[in-house]
Amino acid sequence: xxxxxxxxxxxxxxxxxxAIVRTQHLFVAVILTGIFSxxxxxxxxxLDAADVALTEAAIGAGISTVLFLSALALTGEHESVRxxxxxxALSVVAVTTLIVIYATFDKPRFGDPLAPVHQHVSPxxxxxxxxxxxxxxxxxxxxxxxxxxxxxxxxxxxxTAGIGVLFLFGARPPRxxxxxxxxxxxQGLGLRHYLIPRVVGRLLIPFILLFGFYVQFHGDYxxxxxxxxxxxxxxxxxxxxxxxxxxxxxxxxxxxxxxxLMAGGALLYGGVGVASLLLGGNFLDYSVLAADPxxxxxxGILLIEAGVGITVTGVLLSVFHAFAGRRRR
Amino acid sequence: MALFLDIASWALLSIGGVFVFIGGxxxxxxxxxxxxxxxxxxxxxxxxxxxxxxxxxxxxASLAAIKLAAILLFLLLxxxxxSNALASAALLAGxxxxxxxxxxxxxxx
Numbered sequence: 270x271x272x273x274x275x276x277x278x279x280x281x282x283x284x285x286x287x288a289i290v291r292t293q294h295l296f297v298a299v300i301l302t303g304i305f306s307x308x309x310x311x312x313x314x315x316l317d318a319a320d321v322a323l324t325e326a327a328i329g330a331g332i333s334t335v336l337f338l339s340a341l342a343l344t345g346e347h348e349s350v351r352x353x354x355x356x357x358a359l360s361v362v363a364v365t366t367l368i369v370i371y372a373t374f375d376k377p378r379f380g381d382p383l384a385p386v387h388q389h390v391s392p393x394x395x396x397x398x399x400x401x402x403x404x405x406x407x408x409x410x411x412x413x414x415x416x417x418x419x420x421x422x423x424x425x426x427x428x429t430a431g432i433g434v435l436f437l438f439g440a441r442p443p444r445x446x447x448x449x450x451x452x453x454x455x456q457g458l459g460l461r462h463y464l465i466p467r468v469v470g471r472l473l474i475p476f477i478l479l480f481g482f483y484v485q486f487h488g489d490y491x492x493x494x495x496x497x498x499x500x501x502x503x504x505x506x507x508x509x510x511x512x513x514x515x516x517x518x519x520x521x522x523x524x525x526x527x528x529x530l531m532a533g534g535a536l537l538y539g540g541v542g543v544a545s546l547l548l549g550g551n552f553l554d555y556s557v558l559a560a561d562p563x564x565x566x567x568x569g570i571l572l573i574e575a576g577v578g579i580t581v582t583g584v585l586l587s588v589f590h591a592f593a594g595r596r597r598r
Numbered sequence: 599m600a601l602f603l604d605i606a607s608w609a610l611l612s613i614g615g616v617f618v619f620i621g622g623x624x625x626x627x628x629x630x631x632x633x634x635x636x637x638x639x640x641x642x643x644x645x646x647x648x649x650x651x652x653x654x655x656x657x658x659a660s661l662a663a664i665k666l667a668a669i670l671l672f673l674l675l676x677x678x679x680x681s682n683a684l685a686s687a688a689l690l691a692g693x694x695x696x697x698x699x700x701x702x703x704x705x706x707x
Contacts (some may be wrong), residue, residue: 463683463686465679465683466679466682467681469675469676469679472675473672473675473676476672510688524642
């Protein structure tokens with residue numbers, strides 16, 4: 270039954286991907302990429318990867334769609350027709366596809382317990398987590414503690430991406446000058462005239478924020494963690510910006526605070542590593558953070574997940590404001 | 599009792615599936631955007647209510663049921679709102695409903 274569902278979802282994904290390639294209308298393409306991500310999330314969930322599914326749904330289907338749309342607002346809605354060599358591109362794609370299909374013949378069967386990936390470190394993670402870290406969600410244990418270096422790298426990748434976007438758009442905060450008339454026009458941005466979306470949106474924002482914090486702090490026990498929570502909290506603030514206008518959202522969380530969040534989260538993560546060095550352990554070895562090693566692990570994971578969440582929120586909001594604020598200059 | 603719950607939940611799930619299917623057919627076959635939104639949103643809301651009610655019956659009195667009820671409440675709020683936003687965006691973009699004699703923006707004429 271699960272295989273049937275998987276085949277169904279994967280075929281839908283192929284159809285969506287073809288539609289994305291075929292369409293000339295970029296708005297349609299963006300919405301289709303959102304649908305693609307949602308299908309991907311359902312697929313991950315089918316494979317019991319709830320954490321990845323949550324990330325894909327929050328970031329792929331949610332935030333990136335909004336970011337793409339705000340980028341589209343700066344450019345055109347239609348793809349420019351290029352008269353490049355299509356035969357060459359098509360043959361490259363065809364050859365790559367054939368190679369990838371050929372490579373899948375060597376893969377183990379779906380769900381095979383003897384697959385190499387289940388023989389290497391996975392059993393060790395599953396055995397060690399209950400005694401060494403003692404949290405139910407092994408994914409969080411692997412992500413935050415066993416593979417803390419990798420996650421540190423990911424946080425710095427996110428941080429670097431945020432810096433890159435801010436540099437591309439000119440890192441200075443949006444200008445506050447301008448005649449009173451344009452100020453009033455700025456304040457009128459957003460969905461202020463649309464009663465129903467505004468009322469419902471304002472009703473939902475606190476609950477979205479609450480859910481974001483639940484995902485953040487419940488990550489040790491269920492699917493979730495800093496990446497997902499950061500995306501959900503950023504989504505709540507972006508919803509506020511869409512309802513009340515981007516300038517109003519920038520008044521609630523000013524530009525400087527966003528920059529601080531971006532750097533602060535990555536700094537917190539690195540700081541936990543340095544603190545564990547100073548307390549006599551290895552870099553990112555949380556066992557020394559408390560008298561009891563297991564309690565130390567809990568404290569370390571809580572702190573670095575908070576660091577991840579803070580950085581992701583800051584970067585996503587900064588990127589959103591970089592796109593949305595560009596229009597007003 | 600368990601059998602009765604099973605039958606009820608399967609009935610709810612099936613009727614919900616039928617509603618979603620009708621919505622899909624309507625979204626494909628209706629002549630213009632507004633009728634398509636109408637077909638998709640109404641049946642989708644009803645379908646979501648029935649399907650989640652069916653799944654709640656399967657879940658029984660547990661934490662999962664409360665979470666599903668929260669999702670149901672969320673969908674009941676957001677799904678009609680999204681339809682409303684979509685329709686008003688279409689109206690704002692200049693798409694007039696077929697056979698509309700008066701429009702919202704020119705009530706005097």
